[in-house]
Amino acid sequence: MITSEEFLHKFANIISENVVKQLQNDLNNMGKEVIGLKTQLVVANRKIDELEQYTRKDNLRVYGIKELKGENTNELIMNVCREKMGINIQSSDISTSHRLRAPENGIKPIIVRFTRRDVKKQIFNFKKKLKGTQIVIKEDLTARKAQLLKTAAGKLGPRAVWTSNCNIDTKWGRRYLEIRRLEDIPKKEDETHA
Structure with missing residues (x-):
């Protein structure tokens, strides 16, 4: 029975399925770990930039x-x-x-x-x-903040963006907004909602 080709084939399939499942599990876990590490890196870089900016105040x-x-x-x-x-x-x-x-x-x-x-x-x-x-x-400003200011001024106009106490600010409609990241820059098409 051990020499049976059919048995060896089924045994190999079972082993390879288990190995593939284990590898997929390992890969999924590593993917989650990488996402977690990327998130930690973004947070750490933001904190480093904030500390550097504080030393420049x-x-x-x-x-x-x-x-x-x-x-x-x-x-x-x-x-x-x-x-x-x-x-x-x-x-x-x-x-x-x-x-x-x-x-x-x-x-x-x-x-x-x-x-x-x-x-x-x-x-x-x-x-x-x-x-x-x-x-x-x-x-x-730190290099990151200087680039953010340049990008915001490019999108909103140089007179629409300024710094105050090392923060990047803009007036959008009737509100004053602080720009901390690219996603905070208002879009022209959203102007009616300001």
């Missing part, structure tokens, strides 16, 4: 201040605040400042870290006083 990026040989960037920032914005800040209000490596239109921007968030907020709120100069002040 006291920073501003200042564009358009011409580079001078032997310059003191703290002094340049204090002069811009005093002369162009009417804000008198002290050297003790600046923790550190320096030029960034990547040139912006040939002029390297300056990144400034303030010792007090209220000073940073005051300067950021008075940035409109720089209109008509080549100087622009922006919040120091």
Whole structure:
């Protein structure tokens, strides 16, 4: 009976069916595990970005201040605040400042870290006083948030999107919305429901 071809064939089928079922179970379990790990990775990346953004909350990026040989960037920032914005800040209000490596239109921007968030907020709120100069002040966003801001401005228009306290905001109808991810960007076709 053991040598029977029919028995061997049935036995092989049973074994292969069991092996296939076990492999399918294993594959399904691994698929669920991968989905769980992807979800954990998305959450972890979001938390890392939030932590990185928090460390940048006291920073501003200042564009358009011409580079001078032997310059003191703290002094340049204090002069811009005093002369162009009417804000008198002290050297003790600046923790550190320096030029960034990547040139912006040939002029390297300056990144400034303030010792007090209220000073940073005051300067950021008075940035409109720089209109008509080549100087622009922006919040120091993470790469992910900067890309999200760029995408939102591209879809909604540059004047329809702004940052406040390192959050990306827009006005949609009568409501103010915070944009935290791509899915939060309102769609033009939904404008009637705003």
